Amino acid sequence: MGGKNKKRKREEDRPAIHPNNKYAENPPDFAHLASLYPSFEPFVQYSRYGNPRIDWTDFNATRELTRVLLLHDHALNWWIPDGQLCPTVPNRSNYIHWLEDLLSSNIIPNTISSGGKVRGFDIGTGANCIYPLLGASLLGWSFVGSDITDVAIEWAEKNVNSNPHISELIEIRRVQTDATTSSEERLHGEESGLSGEIDLCSRTETEVEPLPILPLDLNSCENKNYHGPPILVGVVRGDEKFDFCMCNPPFFESMEEGGLNPKTSCGGTSEEMVCSGGEKAFITRIIEDSTVLKHSFRWFTSMIGRKSNLKYLISKLWEVGVTVVKTTEFVQGRTSRWGLAWSFLPTVQQKSSNSLPNKNTMSFMLEGLQRQHGAINVLENVKSYFSSHGLSCTMNTSSFTVDVVATKDDCDSILKNELPITNQSIDYQPAKKTSNESSANLSCDRSGLRLSVFQQIPGTLLVKGSVQDRNSPLSGAFSVIFQKLEEALRNKFCTKSV
Numbered sequence: 452m453g454g455k456n457k458k459r460k461r462e463e464d465r466p467a468i469h470p471n472n473k474y475a476e477n478p479p480d481f482a483h484l485a486s487l488y489p490s491f492e493p494f495v496q497y498s499r500y501g502n503p504r505i506d507w508t509d510f511n512a513t514r515e516l517t518r519v520l521l522l523h524d525h526a527l528n529w530w531i532p533d534g535q536l537c538p539t540v541p542n543r544s545n546y547i548h549w550l551e552d553l554l555s556s557n558i559i560p561n562t563i564s565s566g567g568k569v570r571g572f573d574i575g576t577g578a579n580c581i582y583p584l585l586g587a588s589l590l591g592w593s594f595v596g597s598d599i600t601d602v603a604i605e606w607a608e609k610n611v612n613s614n615p616h617i618s619e620l621i622e623i624r625r626v627q628t629d630a631t632t633s634s635e636e637r638l639h640g641e642e643s644g645l646s647g648e649i650d651l652c653s654r655t656e657t658e659v660e661p662l663p664i665l666p667l668d669l670n671s672c673e674n675k676n677y678h679g680p681p682i683l684v685g686v687v688r689g690d691e692k693f694d695f696c697m698c699n700p701p702f703f704e705s706m707e708e709g710g711l712n713p714k715t716s717c718g719g720t721s722e723e724m725v726c727s728g729g730e731k732a733f734i735t736r737i738i739e740d741s742t743v744l745k746h747s748f749r750w751f752t753s754m755i756g757r758k759s760n761l762k763y764l765i766s767k768l769w770e771v772g773v774t775v776v777k778t779t780e781f782v783q784g785r786t787s788r789w790g791l792a793w794s795f796l797p798t799v800q801q802k803s804s805n806s807l808p809n810k811n812t813m814s815f816m817l818e819g820l821q822r823q824h825g826a827i828n829v830l831e832n833v834k835s836y837f838s839s840h841g842l843s844c845t846m847n848t849s850s851f852t853v854d855v856v857a858t859k860d861d862c863d864s865i866l867k868n869e870l871p872i873t874n875q876s877i878d879y880q881p882a883k884k885t886s887n888e889s890s891a892n893l894s895c896d897r898s899g900l901r902l903s904v905f906q907q908i909p910g911t912l913l914v915k916g917s918v919q920d921r922n923s924p925l926s927g928a929f930s931v932i933f934q935k936l937e938e939a940l941r942n943k944f945c946t947k948s949v
């Protein structure tokens with residue numbers, strides 16, 4: 452009984468289909484579709500209570516369902532050859548709608564696309580080309596869809612060309628497969644011949660600009676590196692800009708690992724489902740590529756099949772210095788997938804604080820913190836940052852504030868030195884501000900700064916700073932000092948493995 456309740460509770464807690472998804476309120480009606488499409492009719496069976504269903508273990512049934520849903524609900528002509536990965540339309544639509552949310556959230560200012568037209572890059576578009584087809588037909592987005600196999604390129608192009616109303620919006624781009632690169636080779640573009648790796652597939656040939664050397668220690672990616680063809684670096688041209696990239700990666704390291712879900716048959720060849728190191732290595736490569744192409748995309752995103760990989764990948768992201776990480780869960784039936792998004796562009800919040808150097812109040816978010824790094828821990832480190840520069844600080848653990856007293860010389864000391872935040876133990880000072888000295892500090896030649904730490908949601912803290920005396924010498928240096936504090940706290944809290 453308890454077990455049943457727990458299970459029901461778990462299912463209630465699971466995130467639902469995206470509210471903008473066409474199927475959120477109206478799931479596919481098999482009986483209605485069967486009455487409209489005679490080719491679908493033989494695949495629909497009825498329970499003894501008259502409920503229509505299809506046999507999910509029959510590839511032909513799932514493919515025909517996808518075909519009629521794309522035709523009926525999206526006016527799209529579509530087909531794939533036997534055995535190719537067959538997408539489920541409601542599930543794939545969720546990813547598109549999540550991207551729509553990200554783009555409209557304005558977390559990252561819209562500096563990339565021109566004229567409000569959204570442009571995306573679908574890594575591994577597959578024979579089914581499902582994301583560009585849905586993105587273009589639902590939202591008018593334009594896409595480059597890349598892939599490595601002949602069958603994917605051939606059928607993706609067929610699927611695009613069968614839909615003349617959106618075909619102008621989608622370019623299918625072949626990635627050359629003979630250019631498999633190890634991490635070491637990729638570090639030296641000229642050795643791997645990156646400039647020759649693109650087959651632009653009937654588009655005008657454009658040479659890829661030389662790419663900078665990757666700033667990462669690639670050996671740190673355990674021993675299961677990705678050794679396949681290029682993914683973004685060497686495929687995206689130097690002059691291209693995208694609002695986002697997306698990817699449903701090859702999840703598995705081998706077909707055996709993938710196994711076959713006996714309850715469904717969505718097809719999927721080894722080229723589609725398998726790569727060296729599985730999704731963890733594939734997405735790690737996307738992350739590495741994103742450090743090189745950080746200004747070419749507003750958002751980098753990928754789907755993730757295993758929750759255990761999510762933690763590793765998030766920690767990798769903070770290591771490479773992203774400004775923001777977002778995650779979501781995609782649920783269809785009993786299957787969960789996760790969405791991971793990141794960017795290197797200044798978030799709107801960071802941008803607005805940076806663009807107002809003489810502001811008296813600034814703030815930043817620390818996201819993706821490990822559980823043991825709570826507000827108190829961050830507060831202690833704020834105090835230690837200032838006291839390590841010789842400033843006098845009072846920490847109040849009730850209001851979660853640190854009051855800093857600084858002379859002009861103190862300010863100069865912080866601006867000149869870059870002392871790292873250490874793990875030094877901290878002497879707590881009384882929470883109450885009692886000494887006369889403290890009030891005197893806030894006047895005349897001495898100035899006061901107040902730093903506050905707020906818990907937003909688990910794992911996310913807001914750090915706010917405000918100048919207490921607008922005429923103080925500290926006021927002019929406040930934004931620089933605050934940015935240095937932000938950098939030090941990010942280095943301390945946002946770079947360790949989760």
Ligand SMILES: C[S@@+](CC[C@H](N)C(=O)[O-])C[C@H]1O[C@@H](n2cnc3c(N)ncnc32)[C@H](O)[C@@H]1O
Pocket residue numbers: 536537538574575576577578579580581582597598599600603626679680681682699700701702722723724726
């Ligand atoms: C899991 S399938 C996804 C297909 C389709 N996007 C979908 O969601 O159904 C992964 C795709 O990635 C392609 N792929 C593998 N390595 C690639 C690479 N380096 N660049 C581009 N595509 C790649 C495979 O050929 C395959 O079509």
